Amino acid sequence: MIEGVSTLSQITASVALEKAWNWKEGYIQNLDKNRKLATEIINNSSLLQTSCPEATFVIFPKIICDISSEEFVKKALEKGKVAIVPGSESWIGPGAQGHVRICFSTATSILEEGLHRILHSF
Secondary structure (H helix, E strand, C coil), rough: CCCCCCHHHHHHHHHHHCCCCCHHHHHHHHHHHHHHHHHHHHHHCCCCCCCCCCCCCCCCEEEEECCCCHHHHHHHHHHCCCCCCCCCCCCCCCCCCCCCEEEECCCCCHHHHHHHEEEEEC
């Protein structure tokens, strides 16, 4: 079993803290905007429902149509050409089935297009 944070992740975090701290505020503002946008788009759909996350760059909506997490992800990839993570026990843990994991740490235009492509896959 492997535990702990990888060396590469530790080095990356160290360099980010030393050299890239000046972009932190803009990054956090973009995440906040994307978090609100993702929540709004998802909650206005008939496929997914979510609460607004507080301290992360991913959203974990519940699938409210009659389809498994794995089927939802497969359809989003095949029809929408968007890769998302299924809420399966092997990926996330018990109780995750019926959800999908979507990262919103990207450009707002990419997030908006990706979410619409996911939702229009059904």
